[in-house]
Amino acid sequence: MATVNPPRGMRDFLPADKVRRERVLAVIRERYRAHGFDEIETPVVEEHGRLHAGIGGDNEKLSYSILRRGMDADAIRAAADDPAALSDLGLRYDLTVPLARFYATNRGHLPTVFRAIQIGPVWRAERPQKGRYRQFVQCDIDIIGDESARAEAELIVASLDTIDALGLSGGIVRVNDRRALEWMLDSFGFTEQERPGVLITIDKLDKIGPDGVAAELRERGVTASAVDAFEAFLTRPQTLEYNAYGERQIRKALPAGAPDDIVAHLVGLGDAVVAARPDAGEPPLQYDPFLVRGMGYYTGTIFELAHPSVGYSLGGGGRYDGMIGRFLGQQVPAVGFSIGFERIVDLVAEQETDAAQAVVLVHDADVPVTELLAHKAALLRDGAVARVRVERRPKNLKALLERSAADGYTGFSSVRAGQESGSIEVKPLS
Template identity: 60%
Template structure:
């Protein structure tokens, strides 16, 4: 039986200090993205069940939480169980990412938006994950997307803005790994995988960091032995180059790819690398990784992930998804997005949350008139301070230690008749 005082499994409560730290980090993210010309939007936490299961969300659709229809009758439950059709039971679901809602939002409001729309979305999403370290059923995503721009300038803007966020958060040693879906499919064609074999082959290649070249080759050989042998030769050379890091230059990319493979994708990445060369903040690098797949089937071009040595998984990622919005509009609209894995990032950083208003406490005798306390508090708040009212305790040491642990810097004793904030005698906490 679940513990009635704990949050639901895979979800968390946040104490005031944790909440302040998270909000401070979110403030940095919002500020940087806004400075790069992005505008924040908000969408509902629920979407139509059919939209969430339309094939746009990849494997995440299997992890979505459905919301039962209101007033559903027992006979309807039985009919749904017999038919195997979940839409007989649920008409809504909790969003599992922010990309599907954005596509629906853009289709709904296109006439009210600029031709090239740069959006920020920072909000919770829900997935029926198996809870474990760094993986929760409710978590925050911080996304930026550019819709309406087909050129590589969109990817350049996203990577530039996100790399500055990482730097402002103090996250060092980040590597942004980039690839292009056109390169991946070009490699599969070169090796001899038939079109119907390629989706499965990508899923296998995506396991390279877990099962190694031998494991990937063995799994590919179950489908196409000759093509698997050709892919092995490529992966062995790539595996060695990845250890040293592959710059995003034409020479470095050509050294690890078969001649002439996916020229369009290579040219796009070279343009990206040239534009970002020397322009990323200290502590953030960009590297080519031809084995980067990104699990979502909707990616059509450039894809990227943020790797950090302190995390066993990526701490952000995204890519170009030019075909998704067309599912709503009936015509393709170019789109590309970058998402920061906020929960993983916030666990890696140390943030100074003392940069806000100074926090002070008024410690009042029990017989101090409430009118006096409110006069003092109003005056101090008007001066830009954060003010806490506390009753005097017998054990003042415990009270003062708690205030200090909660980020308060000073306190003043208040007695009956004290109504002038300028006359208060302040003492520093921690002295």
């Protein structure tokens, strides 16, 4: 017998859960729009070749493909060793690749600097586990057409403002630059061919520590002298002085001789964020020279959103100037930030009940439907009540009222046959 559960890694949402999610999404949309971003929508399906063009990193391996229409068993067997022959479409695994295609398609109708909001479900063939799903919602903002640090600053400020509005103040954005990472690896002596694998190992630094990173690099067989130099840098003596985000913090975290233009870009980013959030004091930023982020399409600044209440990131993003050029044949600067909606929605505290009431009309069996609908219309008409649900009186009234309270209703009224419209009394549920 077929199971009645949803597919593994996918979920049903009960009414109370759906209300909670929509409330959080409404705040995210409102704050993003307040910062000048405009919402777009793209199909959940993209061409197979586009999703597997080498710009989606490891996510390409997790994509869901759609079998070509009209293939019979013989055709499927003949194409079994060629995924592109089996599938011409696939479910999107993120919102960045569809945005790049969207911009290439519609740029004639868009401003020179385009600020986009994209909110919607994506699909990845993950191994389901706590906090990791095969279908989940992404909330992205992107700026296309601005190569300056202003774009990164706008994204960071909008994202911090959004989590503040959700009651998660105190967020910090960890910042790095892929150009600084490349320069650092070059200064240690890693070859260009070794760097992708070295970055994979560096990304584990917070989990396995400097000794573990050095050991894994040696196991990879990369340049031994480069590993020695990197290990010496990781274990170098350091003073415990505190430095706020700025040039001193950045240069102290990097080997001597870091390129001035990259440092100036990062410093300017902090100055812009401070200017936008003057009441916050020092920048809510932290320079992390070993922040990698796994997507190979990043070309400059990268960042992750952290919060003191949890040990994992709540979002992140970076600059991906090369992606749109893959579709247009010309370079277009682009940078994006994605809030981890599924993680954030679990952290947002239950909010106070709205000032407007939500009322359940509990009626006797003999109340005519015309009277019930007249009572319902009267409650909605005066504006004091936002929602009205009609329920026939059960034997166990307490259970009905408890379920109604769990669904967000604030009051109830007992309705008898013959009552005048507008004369019913609303009692609180709690």
